[in-house]
Amino acid sequence: GCSSSLKLTSQKATDAVDDIFRSLRDIARARMHMKQFNSIYNPGSNTHQAMCFHFLQASYKPLLKQIVEEVCNPDRPDPVDIEHMSSGLTDLLKTGFSMFMKVNRPHPGDHPLLIIFMVGGVTVSEVKMVKDLVATRKPGTQVIVLSSALLTPRSAIELLFATDRLQPDTDI
Numbered sequence: 001g002c003s004s005s006l007k008l009t010s011q012k013a014t015d016a017v018d019d020i021f022r023s024l025r026d027i028a029r030a031r032m033h034m035k036q037f038n039s040i041y042n043p044g045s046n047t048h049q050a051m052c053f054h055f056l057q058a059s060y061k062p063l064l065k066q067i068v069e070e071v072c073n074p075d076r077p078d079p080v081d082i083e084h085m086s087s088g089l090t091d092l093l094k095t096g097f098s099m100f101m102k103v104n105r106p107h108p109g110d111h112p113l114l115i116i117f118m119v120g121g122v123t124v125s126e127v128k129m130v131k132d133l134v135a136t137r138k139p140g141t142q143v144i145v146l147s148s149a150l151l152t153p154r155s156a157i158e159l160l161f162a163t164d165r166l167q168p169d170t171d172i
Contacts, residue, residue, distance in 0.1 A: 031063075034080075035080045035081060036066075036079070036080040036081045037063055037066050037070075037081045040060060040061055040062060040063055041058070041059075041060060041061075042058065042061060044057030044059060062126065062129070064118065064126050064130065065129060068116075068134065069133065069137070070082065071109045071114060071138075072109055072133060072134060072137035072141075073109070073137075074137070078107075079108065112140065112141055112142060113141070113142050113144070114138075114141055114142070114143045114144070115144045116130065116144070116145050117147065118145070119148055120147075120148060120149070120159065121147055121148060121149035121151035121155070121159065122145060122147040122149075122150065122151060123150075124150070126145075127145050130143060130145055
């Protein structure tokens with residue numbers, strides 16, 4: 001709301017910071033219903049290091065990385081937050097009979113082609129991370145990463161704080 005830094009007041013700065021944190025809380029709230037992929041923050045634990053210093057081992061784990069690791073998990077538990085959508089009559093019959101019999105749902109990692117579509121955008125480093133993860137955990141799987149935008153650091157910030165996120169006012 002300021003045309004220059006000379007017109008910046010303490011109240012305008014406070015309002016801007018409040019808007020930033022409101023946006024970040026809204027983003028976190030969008031994943032609250034999820035059981036497995038509801039956070040990108042791991043608080044860690046206090047660990048005892050040399051010379052009696054205590055450090056908090058907090059870490060960041062991107063959502064896209066969590067999803068790809070789950071899809072490429074060799075232990076193959078049923079994914080909690082990833083659903084298989086029935087696509088034909090055979091799949092619908094299997095789903096119906098699964099109430100009476102033990103029928104395993106297909107695992108996302110069963111197919112040799114993995115298609116990931118990121119709504120809102122993806123960075124080049126995220127695409128490389130997906131490529132590297134799939135190459136090490138599930139070699140031979142072809143990955144296609146699609147997105148609504150290729151994000152740069154500047155465009156990610158602009159989209160994050162756009163007034164209307166469904167129709168952003170940026171020139172990407």
